[in-house]
Amino acid sequence: MKTLLRFQLNGREVAFEAPPHARLLDVLRDIAxxxxxxxxxxxxxxxxCTVLVDGRALNSCLFPALEADxxxxxxxxxLASREGGLSELQQAFVDExxxxxxxxxxxxxxxxxxxxxxxxxxxxxxIREALVGNLCRCxxxxxxxxxxxxxxxxxxxxxTQ
Amino acid sequence: MSEEHxxxxxxxxxxxxxxxxxxxxxxxxIAVPGMLWGAIRFSDHAHARIKHVDTSAAERLPGVKAVITxxxxxxVRIGFLRDNFALKRDKVRQYRDxxxxxxxxxxxxxxxxxxxxxxxYEPLPGVFxxxxxxxEGAVLVHETDARGRPRADNVVPVRFAHHSGDIxxxxxxxxxIVEGEYTVPLIQQSCLGTAGCIASFDARGNLTLxxxxxxxxxxxxxFNKALEALGLEGRNVxxxxxxxxxxxxxxxxxxxYEYIAMLLAWRTGQPVKILYNRxxxxxxxxxxxxxxxRIRQGCDENGKLTFREIEVVQDNGxxxxxxxxxxxxxxxxxxxxxxxxxxxxxxxxxxxxxxxCQAMRGYGNPEITWPIESSIDELAEQAGMDPYEMRLLNCxxxxxxxxxxxxxxxxxxxxxxxxxxxxxDWGTNRGKGKGVSRGFGMASVINVAGGGKIYRxxxxxxxxxxxxxxxxxxxxxxxxxxxxxxxxxxxTVAEAFGVKPDQVVINQTDTATCPWDVGTHASRGxxxxxxxxxxxxxxxxxxxxxxxxxxxxxxxxxxxxxxRKHNPEFREPEFDWRAAAxxxxxxxxxxxxxxxxAPDRPELQVELGRLLRAIHFRKQGGGTTFAExxxxxxxxxxxxxxxxxxxxxxxxxxxxxxxxxxxxxxTGEVRIVRLVAxxxxxxxxxxxxxxxxxxxxxxxxxxxxLYEEVHTDKxxxxxxGFTDYxxxxxxxxxxxIHIELIETNDPEGPFGAKGVGEPGLxxxxxxxxxxxxxxxxxxxxxxxxxxxxxxxALKHQRAGSPVR
Ligand code: FES
Ligand code: FES
Numbered sequence: 030m031k032t033l034l035r036f037q038l039n040g041r042e043v044a045f046e047a048p049p050h051a052r053l054l055d056v057l058r059d060i061a062x063x064x065x066x067x068x069x070x071x072x073x074x075x076x077x078c079t080v081l082v083d084g085r086a087l088n089s090c091l092f093p094a095l096e097a098d099x100x101x102x103x104x105x106x107x108l109a110s111r112e113g114g115l116s117e118l119q120q121a122f123v124d125e126x127x128x129x130x131x132x133x134x135x136x137x138x139x140x141x142x143x144x145x146x147x148x149x150x151x152x153x154x155x156i157r158e159a160l161v162g163n164l165c166r167c168x169x170x171x172x173x174x175x176x177x178x179x180x181x182x183x184x185x186x187x188x189t190q
Numbered sequence: 191m192s193e194e195h196x197x198x199x200x201x202x203x204x205x206x207x208x209x210x211x212x213x214x215x216x217x218x219x220i221a222v223p224g225m226l227w228g229a230i231r232f233s234d235h236a237h238a239r240i241k242h243v244d245t246s247a248a249e250r251l252p253g254v255k256a257v258i259t260x261x262x263x264x265x266v267r268i269g270f271l272r273d274n275f276a277l278k279r280d281k282v283r284q285y286r287d288x289x290x291x292x293x294x295x296x297x298x299x300x301x302x303x304x305x306x307x308x309x310x311y312e313p314l315p316g317v318f319x320x321x322x323x324x325x326e327g328a329v330l331v332h333e334t335d336a337r338g339r340p341r342a343d344n345v346v347p348v349r350f351a352h353h354s355g356d357i358x359x360x361x362x363x364x365x366x367i368v369e370g371e372y373t374v375p376l377i378q379q380s381c382l383g384t385a386g387c388i389a390s391f392d393a394r395g396n397l398t399l400x401x402x403x404x405x406x407x408x409x410x411x412x413f414n415k416a417l418e419a420l421g422l423e424g425r426n427v428x429x430x431x432x433x434x435x436x437x438x439x440x441x442x443x444x445x446x447y448e449y450i451a452m453l454l455a456w457r458t459g460q461p462v463k464i465l466y467n468r469x470x471x472x473x474x475x476x477x478x479x480x481x482x483x484r485i486r487q488g489c490d491e492n493g494k495l496t497f498r499e500i501e502v503v504q505d506n507g508x509x510x511x512x513x514x515x516x517x518x519x520x521x522x523x524x525x526x527x528x529x530x531x532x533x534x535x536x537x538x539x540x541x542x543x544x545x546x547c548q549a550m551r552g553y554g555n556p557e558i559t560w561p562i563e564s565s566i567d568e569l570a571e572q573a574g575m576d577p578y579e580m581r582l583l584n585c586x587x588x589x590x591x592x593x594x595x596x597x598x599x600x601x602x603x604x605x606x607x608x609x610x611x612x613x614x615d616w617g618t619n620r621g622k623g624k625g626v627s628r629g630f631g632m633a634s635v636i637n638v639a640g641g642g643k644i645y646r647x648x649x650x651x652x653x654x655x656x657x658x659x660x661x662x663x664x665x666x667x668x669x670x671x672x673x674x675x676x677x678x679x680x681x682t683v684a685e686a687f688g689v690k691p692d693q694v695v696i697n698q699t700d701t702a703t704c705p706w707d708v709g710t711h712a713s714r715g716x717x718x719x720x721x722x723x724x725x726x727x728x729x730x731x732x733x734x735x736x737x738x739x740x741x742x743x744x745x746x747x748x749x750x751x752x753x754r755k756h757n758p759e760f761r762e763p764e765f766d767w768r769a770a771a772x773x774x775x776x777x778x779x780x781x782x783x784x785x786x787x788a789p790d791r792p793e794l795q796v797e798l799g800r801l802l803r804a805i806h807f808r809k810q811g812g813g814t815t816f817a818e819x820x821x822x823x824x825x826x827x828x829x830x831x832x833x834x835x836x837x838x839x840x841x842x843x844x845x846x847x848x849x850x851x852x853x854x855x856x857t858g859e860v861r862i863v864r865l866v867a868x869x870x871x872x873x874x875x876x877x878x879x880x881x882x883x884x885x886x887x888x889x890x891x892x893x894x895x896l897y898e899e900v901h902t903d904k905x906x907x908x909x910x911g912f913t914d915y916x917x918x919x920x921x922x923x924x925x926x927i928h929i930e931l932i933e934t935n936d937p938e939g940p941f942g943a944k945g946v947g948e949p950g951l952x953x954x955x956x957x958x959x960x961x962x963x964x965x966x967x968x969x970x971x972x973x974x975x976x977x978x979x980x981x982x983a984l985k986h987q988r989a990g991s992p993v994r
Contacts, residue, residue, distance in 0.1 A: 064219035065212015069382045070468040074912035077382055105212035119210040123202045126878040129886060130672025131209030132382035132435035138210055153924075160920040164912060166380050166436055167672045169889030170920040171927060172882055 036097045038063075039107030047094045054078045054089040056097070057104055065105040065135045069164065076163030079136035080104050086143035088162070105135035108142065117187070118142055118180040127176030129167035137163050141177045149185035153178065195779065196681045196691055197941045200877045203677045204696070205433075205670065214433045217386040217402050218465060225388065226255055228454045228464040229300035230447060231290040231307040232474060233282035236543040236905030237316035237329070240281060240289065244308040248292055251306060253299035256457045258450075259290045263457070264419045266449045268412075271346070272336035274509035274546070276416075276449035282311070283331050283508035284545050285906050286474040288446045293454040293462050316543035317344065318904050320482070320503045323542045331508055331541040346506050346539040350517035352525055352834025353534050354593040360497025360532030364488030366572040372561035372971045375899040376480045376505075379550050380917055383435015384471040389451035390461035395425040397452060404441030404669045405709030406431055410701045412444040413452065420456055431699040437671030438890075439549030440475065442711055443511045447474075472910035476548035477900050479516060480505045485561040487530075493573050493580045497532035500524050502558065504539045507546030514539050514547070516554030518644060519712075521834045522842075523559050523952075526592035527636045528566070528584035533593050535834060543905045551887070552948045553712065555637055556894060556955065560973065563633035563956035567963065576620070577960065578611050578632060586636065586844065588934075595827075595835045596842060600934035602870030603634060603844040609868040609930045610848035619850070620964060627855055628863070629965025632848040633953035639872065639944035640840025640936070641824040642712030649823035650718035651705025654683065654726045656734075656816040658806055660781045660798035662689055664696045664723070667707030668715045673947055674879030678716040679723060681876055682940055686727035688778030689798065705819060713843070713945030716875065718822055720940030725820035734801075734816065735773040738783060741804050742771045742796055749793040765789055824938070840938040843945060845869035847888075847953045851961040855984060858977030860896060860962060861925075865954075868930035872944030877931070884929050884950040891954025893918045896974050 031046040038061060045060045054071075057063045057080065069077030071090045078090040081103040108116040115123065118141055128134040137160065144151055144159040151159070156177050157170075165173060208214045245257040260279035268274040278287045290307045294300035317323035317331065323344040334340055335347070361367065388400040397417060403409050406429040413427040434441070447464050454462040466475060486499040506514050517537035524535040570577035586592075588601040610632055611617070623629035641648040653665040662683055670676045676696045684691040697703060707718070746767055753760050770785040777784045781798040788794045805814050829836025850863040867884055874880055897916040901908040909915045935942035955973055963969050968983035 058219075063212070064215070067216075067383070068218065068467075069384075070912055072468065072911060072913065075382065075468075105210075109211050115207060115211060119207075122210040123206040126203065126206075126882045128203070128206050128209040129674065129882055130382065130434060130436045131205070131214050132216065132672075134209045135212045157920040157924055164382065164917050164919060166382050166438070166890070166917065167886045168882060169885035169887075169918075169927075170923045171885040172878075174920065 032095060034094060034098050036099060037101040039103055049095065051094040052090055053080070053092040053094045053097050056094040057089060063104050063106050067132055067135055069132065076140060077133050077136040079139040079163065081139060081143055084143065084146060086140045105138055108138065117183050118145060121180035121183065122176040125176040125179050126172040127168070133163060133165040137165065137173055141180065145177070145181050145184060149181050149188065151181055194685050194941065196685045198874050198877065201677060201681060201691065203674055203879060204680055205676060216383050216433045216435045217388065217400055218383060218435070220388060220400060220432060222388060222390060222461045225461040225463055226293040226295060226458060227297040227300045228451050228462045229292050229297065229304040230288050230450060231304040233285055233287040233289055234309065235282055235311050235313050236285050237314040238282050238311035239314065240278065241310040241312055243290055245290060247306040248303040251299065251303045253295040254292055254303045256293045256454055257290060257303065258453055258457055263453050266416050266419050266453070267336065268444060268446060268449065269510050270512065271510040273332060274446065276446050276453060284543055286545055288450060291450045291454060293458050316905060318542055318544055320505050320540035320542065323540050331543060344541040346510055346514055346541055348515065348539060350521060350537045350831045350834060351535060352521055352594060355532030357497050357499055357532050357534050361488060363490055364496040365491040366569060367486060367488040368565055368568040368572055369486045370561065370565055370568065370971055371482060371484050372564060373482045374480060374557045374560060374973050376477050376902065377894060377898045378472055378477045378900055378915060379438040379440045381436025381438060381440060384466040384468060385440065385445065385447065385475050386463065386465035387448045387451050388461055388463045389455040391455055391459070395422040397427045398430060399427060399448065399452070400430050400432055401448060402434055402441060403429065403431060404437045404671060404711060406669065406699055406701050407667055407706050408709055409444055416449055416452060429701045431669055434669065434671040437669065438551045439513065439553065439711070441669065442513070442549040442709060468912065469910045472900070472915065473907045476511055476513065476546055478550035479513065479547040481557050483558060483561040485565050487565050487569055489569055489573055493575045493583050495528055495530040495584045498524070498530045499534045500558070500561065502537040504537065505542055505544055506539045507542060507544045509546040511546060511548040513549040515644065516557060518831060519554035519642065520558040521594055522596065522638060523555055523562055523636055525594035525834065526596050527559065527562055527634065528581065529586060531593065544902060545905065545907065549711065551890065552952055555635070555948065555952045559633065559635055559952050560955050563953060564959055564969070564971065567960045568969065578607060578616055581607055581634060595837050597837045599841045599938060600872065600936045601844055602932040602934045605932045606634065606844055606846035606868040606870055610846040610866050613866040613928055613930065614848045614850060623965040624967060627853045627965050628850065629961045629963065630848065630850050631957045631960025631964055632846055633956035633960060634846045635844065635949045635952035637843045637949040637952060638712050638839035639843035640717055640938055641714045641826060643826045643828050643838045645708050646828065647823060648708055648826060649821055650707040650722050651819060651821040652719060652722035652726050653705055653817060653819045654687070654730050656802055658799060658803050660689060660693055660802060662687060662694045664694060665704040666696065666719050667699060667704035668719055669699055669710040671710065673715065673883060674876065675715040675719060677879045678875040679719045682720040682723045683727060686724045687730060689781040693781055705821065713947035715947065717939060717943065717945045720943065722820050722822035724940055725822060726818045729818040729820065730816060731778060733818065734778070735776040737805050738776055738801065739771055739773055741801055742783060743768050745796045745801060745804060746794055753793050763789060763791055763794060767794055841872065841936045841944050843870055843949045845949045845953065847957045849957045849961045851958060851965055853962055853965045853980060855966060858981035858984065860958070860975060860980060862892065862958070864926045866928045866930065867950060868932060869946065869949055870932045870934050870944070871946050872936040872939045873933050873942030874931055875941065875943050880931065880946055881929055883946050885927065887948065887950025888927060888954060889918050889923055891951035892923065894951065894973060895955035895958045899974055
């Protein structure tokens with residue numbers, strides 16, 4: 030038994046057949062073929078699977094795919110421009126050394142995207158708060174926080190120009 | 191010093207753009223046509239005889255392609271003692287023992303089938319700590335060794351020891367002596383990307399293994415042996431390494447799940463992928479060992495160290511991985527952190543029915559620096575000395591040879607100590623904690639930083655190949671696991687050969703195309719790769735310059751002719767470029783060939799790609815390929831382990847970390863207020879990735895110190911997930927970190943650099959414990975330092991009784 034699922038994925042209308050109990054993560058990775066979103070734990074503890082649903086960052090490993098029906102989903106693949114240029118936020122992660130092994134990175138970037146959409150100049154504590162559900166074993170978070178801070182500054186500057 | 195263009199310049203990592211945009215491919219993301227999924231049936235007992243395995247229900251499940259056990263596959267042995275098997279036949283020795291495995295069309299079916307396999311056991315009593323295992327007449331985890339000879343006890347038959355000087359004389363010369371027992375817990379490496387592999391055979395019996403490994407060439411060796419077991423003598427294994435998703439030591443062994451994937455692929459004739467989920471990673475992948483150390487140290491009335499005596503007992507678990515040899519690395523700090531002349535070090539590695547353990551970043555060093563550096567503080571207190579002063583007094587020196595025979599080339603330990611003290615305002619701040627619950631502590635590290643010889647070769651090969659456009663393709667057999675090796679390597683190749691970093695491309699690590707490398711461990715990756723790269727780049731330049739003697743004048747002539755024709759203001763260069771075109775006068779930088787002393791005119795400069803195409807397509811005898819290889823073997827010795835003697839590394843890294851803590855005496859909670867990490871790194875190759883290594887290591891050090899522990903009950907893992915296994919999050923790492931990079935320009939290092947992967951996590955725990963003592967006067971000797979332990983110690987303190 031499969032159910033038809035329609036939603037907006039990275040700005041385009043899509044339709045997939047998915048088993049009723051499928052997680053959004055499975056639909057993204059296995060059906061839509063977008064493997065940028067990672068599974069680090071499958072139980073809502075690591076944040077590697079973070080995507081935006083209607084602008085909110087959430088763990089796609091806990092989110093039933095059927096609930097995405099009719100909504101807008103953005104994954105890490107949806108942040109860059111179509112020609113492959115990086116978004117301000119992604120570029121800041123590159124410039125500040127925010128990625129090491131890179132496995133947590135898509136989730137970090139998506140959590141940061143949700144934060145910066147609401148707040149261009151978050152304090153370091155606000156950044157930490159936004160990342161509390163995202164584990165990283167490589168970086169110790171310092172350069173991730175610096176990346177998000179830098180991205181906020183750049184986005185803020187662009188907005189006031 | 192700085193003639194260099196790229197070395198030491200903050201540079202973004204080449205792999206970052208793909209990582210931030212989700213393009214990087216990990217084994218998790220790779221599927222190959224026809225691929226099946228494997229799942230493993232693990233043991234339900236810590237120690238039991240296997241009476242019967244019934245696979246019929248699993249075989250009947252739709253979607254299942256094969257079910258294998260030790261009874262229907264050839265025996266495949268694992269580990270350097272050959273004491274482990276891909277599939278267990280007669281008995282299980284730990285909860286995670288692999289009894290059977292399934293290949294099926296999808297992962298859910300495979301796991302469901304594995305759960306349908308019925309196993310009948312005859313449970314046996316087990317031993318779950320080294321103390322239990324060492325009791326006379328204890329149950330034997332292994333009744334025989336790999337050759338079938340009966341075993342007398344549970345001690346793993348490898349010995350690492352060191353005795354030098356005269357311990358008794360050292361004790362007699364001591365005015366103060368301290369003694370203590372320190373323990374470290376079982377912890378999980380916790381790579382965010384879990385373990386996995388894909389095995390596929392071609393029709394001739396050659397195996398390709400896509401492996402999450404740090405040792406591709408030793409994997410090739412191990413699996414070539416395994417192919418023999420399958421009757422495939424003379425066939426070959428190709429190991430391909432995708433992006434890793436974290437290594438931290440988990441890739442230093444070949445694992446049962448990898449051999450099982452091979453067996454399933456062989457049985458089905460289809461590619462097979464096995465991928466652990468997080469729970470499996472915690473329960474079925476080898477963690478870092480727990481260990482107990484007893485230490486005695488003494489000093490004379492001036493604070494000079496007089497002797498050091500250490501006995502370590504390490505819980506090996508049921509089988510032996512390379513990680514069992516942690517004491518080989520413990521020897522380094524045990525004999526050589528600070529100057530001590532009378533030393534005794536003994537280690538015992540003990541089989542138990544606990545999960546077997548493997549390597550993790552630091553490899554024995556944090557385990558042993560924990561007691562050494564805690565006890566230095568205890569000794570300083572006894573002697574009435576400032577612990578910083580005591581460390582300075584006994585500080586290692588450049589040029590010394592330590593009791594282990596380690597040849598210290600450069601040594602920045604004194605600077606590290608001084609900078610740490612300075613940054614923390616040590617003199618004013620320390621020792622004022624009582625009453626305000628605020629304290630300061632420090633600890634240091636010595637670590638191998640120029641390889642760590644534990645195998646007959648500790649070398650690395652490299653191949654540099656130029657294409658027709660001036661790009662340098664680099665084939666290196668070591669592994670980028672996130673640490674930034676490729677970034678250091680690109681800068682080094684660009685610098686040493688003379689191109690821009692963008693012109694350097696690093697090929698995927700693949701045993702079919704890359705030269706041999708012993709593996710990426712012991713902080714050796716960048717040190718080895720970059721040394722080999724400098725050698726190969728030199729050869730490549732030489733060859734290019736020889737060719738340029740013929741081709742450069744032709745190219746210049748061509749440019750000048752064009753310029754004469756098109757540029758009305760053209761003037762002939764006042765420079766005899768024909769005479770200057772000789773191999774010893776060429777210069778290559780940023781991908782442009784020039785001659786020394788030439789005026790800065792475009793006609794006299796030849797872009798590398800153009801030069802290469804001219805050589806390649808020249809009329810007579812074209813087709814030259816520019817490729818050079820080099821193999822760097824560091825000037826080190828394979829130590830004599832029973833004597834604990836030999837210079838195992840080409841250079842050693844030093845460092846000191848200092849920390850300010852606040853201890854909440856109501857809750858026992860320890861809050862880090864700030865942290866200083868001063869490290870002798872030889873030379874900074876890329877400041878961004880170098881700091882990244884230290885920041886990341888520090889977080890692991892903080893986790894080790896305060897939070898992390900795999901809890902077990904009679905061999906069963908009780909907290910197999912991030913819910914109950916606490917990794918530091920961004921909210922725990924909420925204090926300022928100050929990094930001081932001390933450059934000592936090591937003569938053996940590439941551009942002076944030392945290996946830096948591990949040192950950053952080594953001294954963190956003792957620095958924190960020393961600060962806690964300074965704050966509230968309790969000494970915790972058992973990691974992790976949880977609030978419960980602190981509270982208990984405070985309670986004992988108030989009651990006036992010692993903690994233990
Ligand atoms: S995979 Fe979803 S939180 Fe870890
Ligand atoms: S970069 Fe490896 S887990 Fe974050």
